[in-house]
Amino acid sequence: MCPALAACLLATALGGDASILRSTELPTWPQATSRAGFVAGHWNGRLVVAGGTDGSRHHDDVHVLDLAEGTWTVADGTLPRPTADAVSLTVPELGILIAGGTDGSNHHDEVFLLRVEGDVLDVEPLPNLPVPTAAAAGALLGRTLCIVGGHDAPAATIASDRLWTLDLSDPDAGWIERTALPGGGRILPTTGVHADRLLVFGGQTVEGGRRADRTDAWAWSSTDDAWTGLAELPSSAVGAASPAIPVGHDALVLLGGGLDTLLVYAPITDTWRTADPPRTLDADDSEAADANRRTVAVSPTVPLPDGVVTAGPNAERLLMIRPVLPSGQLASMDWIVIAFYLLALVAMGFYFAGREHGTDDFFLAGGRIPWWAAGISIFATGLSAITFMAIPAKAYETDWVYFFTLNGAVVLAPVVAYVFLPFYRRLGLTTAYEYLERRFGPSVRLLGSGQFILAQLGRVSVVVFLPALALSAVTGIDVIVCITLMGLLAIVYTVLGGIEVVIWSDVLQAVVLMGGALLAVWIMLSDIPGGLGGAIEAAAAHDKLRLINPGFDLTQPVLLVVILGTLFNNIIPYTSDQAVIQRYLTTPDERSARFAIWTGGLLAIPSSILFFGLGTLLWVWYRTHPESLAPLGAVDQILPWFIVTQLPTGVSGLVIAAIFAAAMSSIDSSMNSVSTAWTTDFHRRFRPNLDDRAALRVARWTTVLFGIVGTAAAILIATLDIRSVLDLWFKVLGLFASGLCGLFILGIFTRRPGTVAAIAGLATSAAVNFVVGTWTNVNVLLIAGFGIVSCVAAGMLVGWFLPGRGEHEGLTIASPPPAAGP
Template identity: 25%
Template sequence: MSSLDWIILFGTLILIVGYGVYKTYGPKDMEKYLKGGNDMNWWTIGLSIMATQASAITFLSTPGQAYSDGMRFIQFYFGLPVAMIILSVFFLPIYYKLKVYTAYEFLESRFDLKTRTLAASLFLIQRGLAAGITIYAPSIILSTLLNWNLNFTIVFIGLMVIVYTVSGGTKAVSITQKQQMAVMMGGMVLAGILVIQMLPVKFSEALHVAGKMDRLNITNFEFDLSDRYNFWSGMTGALFLFMSYFGTDQSQVQRYLSGSSLKQSRMGLMMNGFLKVPMQFVILFIGVMVFVFYQFYQPPLFFNQVQVDKLRQSEYNSSYSDLEDAYKEGFETKNQQLFEMLDAIKEEEPERVAQLKATINAKEKDQEAIRQQVKDLILVNDPAGETNDTDYVFMRFVMDYLPKGVVGLLFAVIFSAAMSSTASELNALGSTSTVDVYKRSLNKGRSSNHYMLSSKWLTAIWGGFAILFAAYATLFENLIQAVNLLGSLFYGAILGIFLVGFLMKWVKGHATFIAAIIAEGIILLIHWFNGSELFGIPIDIGFLWYNAIGCLLVMSLAAGIQLIVRK
């Protein structure tokens, strides 16, 4: 990167962290530290909720997801507005009525201490691991692109977040997230405008190319349990995931519990519900435009330059060069056919368009086969080599083609997103550890100042754990899918506990506690055998369905156990 890019990158990050510390510096009690003084307005809450969910993984992985798989990932968010309405009607009034610090306090008043502790523990396990992934995921990409040491990048991101999160608590997180959201969306919109301007064809022609090459596949109404992203999984599995994430995950609950009133918190949630889908649409569409750009300008054969350099320096250099030549030849042929297809569209020759489309898609498959051979070479050269390069697509395009200054801004986008989501997670982990475990079960009856200080210490400890976990983590699958998978393993059981509490007044704590443990065990068992057989039954389920299955298992098992206990 140029000197201007480095100045913009570090200047942006230092200003955000410094502003957060400055605005929230000074003595606080537990109420102000954990709930921000309850003076947040609706748009601050809405931006904070959006920034918490919009991690660096969103901006690194989502464009790459669209590049390789098209727009269908947008269906994952179709259930979000419905989830926000349900939470605003049922969850928020109860939280405000009880004046809770964490969502799990409700469970003790409704059930008992062990059920509250179980739900809090499931959250701490899931979110503690997720915090590590939230740091690790961007770090492995950024360290590769910037040629930094991976562990240095992990520690750099982690320490920046710990500084202002420990210093200012909930209010510092919410205040800094406003600036971070401005940087994130401003940078992404600018990148989208630039990539469209750089296309050698008209915007309408770019849409034709994207459509004919199956990248504008926004909706799929075919019901298929094994399909991760279709309309039905978005409106059911993802709906349960969002209800659990926004309604029971303390990293989100803490954002809207800081509102000045129930009305402000509701408006903040609804703002997220109606802006998140367009936001994800924009990010996915940018990925599609990058795909179209690379149909006219030859893309790298493999987007992770580090792995390419390893091949270049190995005995497989000549094999890689041969594959590169074949890829280039295929690209030139396909590029010529694309222009012919655009001419046929102008001349309104549907039969010729259909013929050229089939030829182009066949050529695209041939090029993917060449890319697969490269991945095989990478694994032969280094069995631990990373062969999934979709997470590198967008930032590789940024570094290769965007002007000076914009590159630094886009890196600031990624760092800001990593900081915003990690800060919310650490803030929630510190709050839950303090309120639901330390204050409730380990050290009762101390002063408000004592619990405020313990929350700071626990936030810092969780930050250290996240850094350590990130330093020893290994990447699996696409980053955004990795985070959603981790949440889906636990969120269903947690949501089931809350829905039993809200909707099934006759079910008691003991039955709910046993049901949640059994349901969580079943979900982990299903995931372990997913893609194979369990007790002779073939299992092939998209992970979003874990949320609905886990939730419904808790509710049905709790009802059954309660009936048995009564008899």
């Protein structure tokens, strides 16, 4: 029972392939006789198999398989005593942990770490179990070792229901007895791990010496030391691979334990389904297998069943078992629709290229954009792939506690429209950071614009990676190929059409994405028992509609955290993000820009209801159709998977194309706004005599360069292990963008702070964000708030002692810029 690398051994006579598990033959087991109950683990690229019993005696020898060379050796040393039926788990960086077990005459309480260096065996003792235990199950919750069930003597007439935990980061603190497992004690259960929960499946009860198979399942929460009942197993499993084999993000597979099929558990929906095993037992071996199967898991992706057979022609075969993530298949019509959609975007670029005569057209569309299109573009810029996939995924996995985070724009719309907008429109700006120069000086403008460019680099890498990951899962195209394709197409049409093609492509993708979401809702409601009412009832019964998480724990999304995070994370793009502010400047006048802001804010209300509702409906639908839920690499892939497998042919292709477009919309917005910032705030700042045609060439080359760098950053993200891309985005937002927002608040709402105070505020914000993000567990929603508040507070403090100099007329709320004449 132990986690480590992606390989497993099967000492059994199995044959065949599986849909979610795949097997490969390994070197033959070197023992002359089969053994049951041995311990195993993975250490430094080698499989370590020790102890066990052959039915006549128990063993203490240790055998090592070099997985690279495929050779077996015998370690120089033995276990402290002959051992079988112990818990064994691979603990990364520490070794193979072995707890309890039996020598045939007595059960034992020893716990130790086993390592093999060269051929030498190293044994490191740990605190003994409180009581002798064998036939238990174990798992690791982070660095916490959990041992559950088992019995305390070979002749025991009752099984244990105790759960013990040991903090491996502080083993001297000793074992802690937790709340007992409900439903009675058991031996040979299977454990699993999901999030912060220990899962326990099946096993056997022992009462008065009689054994009975169990099909119940339980989850223990480490946060409140409480057990919750789970869906019962479709059939009993005794001694299956433990811990259960994780496949993808949300599937645990029970293999062995006398099962004829694989049992696949989905922790999020709390449902079971069956799947074909990777191999099927030979007829001659089935009876022995049912009687003797006992499984040890060598890693999350590698089970090691032992003692499956005691006789038979293939009893010594060893098989490596690997999980396989399925990929969806798009029909030819879907690919045709995707191709036409993407070509249409490029065609739009060529169309608008004829209207780009200078930087005013390339950056601001010559003020030709109607307010409603600008408003939809503001909304679509925030929509992107993050909203379309990560928000439904959050609701699918958890509940609605993040709902308010999408509605902050409505609350802030009047503040932005009547306080901030006049400064951007009336001062005749091309970039928002020109205001920073007028208010604080050129150095602050350059710092602010540079920080914006870094923030956009982080944004592009996240919002491009997410759809690429999902599209890769549902189409089978490599994720890096998806990222590269989206990056290249976005570069082509943005270089051609500037901000005008960016805005109109935003309008197109917003319409298609919202339409696709509505269609998915209709299809699910038509196939859920009871329709909308039935879906609400099922979701409410499992607390999936929870809006408010009470409490004051700043590490959790409690109501206070959500409200503060909503305000801070929404004020950033509307007040300091050139990609959004640039939309204000493309409309004919300030009144139109004000309507655009209100449009973008108001669209957030129905869209947030739609996308959170979509996630909840996905949960209800897959609970009623568990056979359709495939193991996925990440929870963010759940909606694209439904689109590809359940929407009509052609329609699914259109929506997948719109997801492509949403990702490219994020790239093109960032490319054009960064091009605007670099050309205006840096290049023209130091070359004021540059003619407009030359500046347009600089803008287009900057677009190409940033597009390439942003695409490369997304490819880098694709190589990292990120559980939730939405959480990553909040960290990026807080790290790079919050201080910049603080500068605008400092400039507009105060008078004393000058250049020194502004720089001090920006530096303080960066330092505070780094400390909070690195050394605290504060919820990611608050990171932006820490950055904004620290910037404003530090700027005001420094400004009090070192006030700035210069004229502030028309630059602060106390003396705003005058409105344009009639």
